[in-house]
Amino acid sequence: MVLTEFKPVEELLIKLKDEKKIFILGCGGCTEGANTGGKAVLASTKEKLENEGKIVTGVMEIDFLCQKALIRARIKPVLDEIKNAESILVFSCGIGVQSTSAVLAKVCHPALNTITFGGITGTWQGTERCDTCGDCILDYTGGICPYTACPKKLENGACAGQSNGKCETDPERDCGWELIYKSLKKMNKLDILNKFIPPRDYSKILPSPALRKTRLWALDEEEII
Ligand code: SF4
Numbered sequence: 626m627v628l629t630e631f632k633p634v635e636e637l638l639i640k641l642k643d644e645k646k647i648f649i650l651g652c653g654g655c656t657e658g659a660n661t662g663g664k665a666v667l668a669s670t671k672e673k674l675e676n677e678g679k680i681v682t683g684v685m686e687i688d689f690l691c692q693k694a695l696i697r698a699r700i701k702p703v704l705d706e707i708k709n710a711e712s713i714l715v716f717s718c719g720i721g722v723q724s725t726s727a728v729l730a731k732v733c734h735p736a737l738n739t740i741t742f743g744g745i746t747g748t749w750q751g752t753e754r755c756d757t758c759g760d761c762i763l764d765y766t767g768g769i770c771p772y773t774a775c776p777k778k779l780e781n782g783a784c785a786g787q788s789n790g791k792c793e794t795d796p797e798r799d800c801g802w803e804l805i806y807k808s809l810k811k812m813n814k815l816d817i818l819n820k821f822i823p824p825r826d827y828s829k830i831l832p833s834p835a836l837r838k839t840r841l842w843a844l845d846e847e848e849i850i
């Protein structure tokens with residue numbers, strides 16, 4: 626199971642400060658097991674956002690957000706509600722946020738941080754990859770993970786080795802930052818590129834002491850019975 630933790634509410638509100646209309650999308654897979662998702666979490670988030678003066682255009686849970694085909698199949702009835710929103714707040718691991726961004730070409734704010742992929746990962750069958758950094762920044766990178774799409778894990782644009790949109794490490798491989806640029810352009814959000822992303826804090830890759838004290842963590846780490 627993929628373990629995720631909530632981003633602090635204060636951090637989410639800063640991310641959403643310039644946006645009025647939000648759609649909330651939740652994964653019904655690993656997040657339910659990790660207690661970071663499910664209908665109750667989505668409903669209480671809706672209430673919190675509305676108390677902050679936001680308009681929640683819709684709320685939806687899809688069994689597994691790590692599968693783009695499933696998202697495409699399920700999302701159709703709420704497409705108008707999504708189009709009506711300025712962004713989507715996604716409760717899933719980094720793979721789910723990447724899949725959602727790829728399907729909907731809209732800024733997707735990760736509501737969770739991905740801590741570990743210590744087990745089977747839902748129905749994930751796609752090309753998206755997550756490096757379990759513990760501080761998801763996909764809303765600043767068009768839903769493309771810079772830590773997996775770029776071999777150098779660069780956070781603020783392409784290196785000088787990029788050539789015709791291809792990576793200097795492999796001419797067959799798209800440059801991750803070219804993909805980020807194209808994705809943000811499709812979302813009409815190139816202005817996000819002006820934001821400086823601070824250097825990665827590698828201490829966040831470790832599950833937090835609080836998480837390591839939970840029963841869920843103990844179960845995940847349990848020796849063979
Ligand atoms: S930024 Fe990348 S590595 Fe970090 S949680 Fe998001 S998808 Fe995973």
Ligand code: SF4
Pocket residue numbers: 774775776777778779782783784785786787788791792793794799800801802803
């Ligand atoms: S060419 Fe692009 S993907 Fe390759 S290392 Fe440089 S920035 Fe990263």
